Amino acid sequence: MFRSQYQIATVWGIPIKVHISWLIILLMIPGTLLFRVLIALGLFMSVALHELGHSFVAIRKGCRVREITLMFMGGAAQMESMPRRPLDETLMALAGPAVSVLLGAAGYFGGHFLMRMGLSYPGMIIYILGWINWALAGFNLLPSFPMDGGRVFRALLTPKVGRLRATFIAARLGKIMAVLFGLYGFLNEPRSWVLVAIAFFIYSAAGREYRVVQMEEAARRGEGAGPFWNPFRSPPEPPPRFDGGDDYVVISPPPYAKSRRAEHAEVDVEQ
Ligand SMILES: [Zn+2]
Numbered sequence: 131m132f133r134s135q136y137q138i139a140t141v142w143g144i145p146i147k148v149h150i151s152w153l154i155i156l157l158m159i160p161g162t163l164l165f166r167v168l169i170a171l172g173l174f175m176s177v178a179l180h181e182l183g184h185s186f187v188a189i190r191k192g193c194r195v196r197e198i199t200l201m202f203m204g205g206a207a208q209m210e211s212m213p214r215r216p217l218d219e220t221l222m223a224l225a226g227p228a229v230s231v232l233l234g235a236a237g238y239f240g241g242h243f244l245m246r247m248g249l250s251y252p253g254m255i256i257y258i259l260g261w262i263n264w265a266l267a268g269f270n271l272l273p274s275f276p277m278d279g280g281r282v283f284r285a286l287l288t289p290k291v292g293r294l295r296a297t298f299i300a301a302r303l304g305k306i307m308a309v310l311f312g313l314y315g316f317l318n319e320p321r322s323w324v325l326v327a328i329a330f331f332i333y334s335a336a337g338r339e340y341r342v343v344q345m346e347e348a349a350r351r352g353e354g355a356g357p358f359w360n361p362f363r364s365p366p367e368p369p370p371r372f373d374g375g376d377d378y379v380v381i382s383p384p385p386y387a388k389s390r391r392a393e394h395a396e397v398d399v400e401q
Contacts, residue, residue, distance in 0.1 A: 134150050135199060146178060146198045146200070147197055148174070148199075149199055149201040149202070156170050165255075169259065173259070177200055178205065180266060181200075181226065183227075183230075186225060187222040188213065193210065193212060195208070196208040203331045203381070205382045206382075207379070219281055220281075223278040223380075226267075227271050230264070230270070234260045234266075237260020238257060238261070241258070244256060266382070269383065273303060273304075274332060275304035275339070276336055278380075278382065280304045284296045287300065293347065294344060297344075302336075311325055311326075311332070315329060332383070
């Protein structure tokens with residue numbers, strides 16, 4: 131039977147699955163087949179470790195991580211719940227980029243070391259993966275909810291305006307930034323359909339998570355317990371029913387726009 135995703139490992143009881151779309155990455159990386167395979171595998175490990183960084187903190191804060199999926203859109207950690215305290219959410223959001231920053235340093239210095247030892251090809255691969263990890267950290271820290279930076283932004287707003295309104299503002303900013311990513315990808319030369327696709331992904335994920343929080347807050351207040359804040363309607367609607375079936379998804383798209391640098395680096399080494 132054809133399946134769209136395959137479980138490849140289990141870490142801390144979390145199944146790690148790879149979605150078939152991950153193979154698209156092989157086509158997107160420029161260069162020789164060996165180079166593509168090595169970079170794709172390195173990116174795979176990098177995104178998995180980034181998601182495990184988020185998961186580690188989430189588990190420590192009492193949340194259950196259902197699974198980690200690696201797709202061409204990036205890594206996604208599906209969680210049954212999410213840390214509610216702003217400090218806990220900030221720690222969880224920053225843990226992924228923190229892992230990526232450390233991996234970036236290991237790749238940068240490790241790659242340099244190998245190249246100085248005369249191992250120029252493996253050194254170059256490790257060095258490029260170092261930069262990819264730094265780019266992964268940087269891209270995910272943009273305040274574009276529900277990416278990591280957007281989660282930190284929401285956590286900063288929550289004590290001032292409450293969780294629901296903070297999520298609304300963060301999701302709105304996330305959508306605006308997604309539109310800008312999409313326009314940038316579309317107008318860029320060469321046109322980056324991948325960035326356009328990631329923009330759609332972020333845009334819809336922002337709206338989806340806002341609806342989850344909206345239902346969750348309605349359930350916390352008790353159905354029919356009075357009007358709850360809804361930015362769209364006046365007078366407020368009765369709260370929707372909370373079915374509890376929706377997971378939170380921590381997404382971490384990879385920085386595809388940086389792949390051109392890898393192409394130039396490989397050309398430099400081969401010359
Ligand atoms: Zn992340």
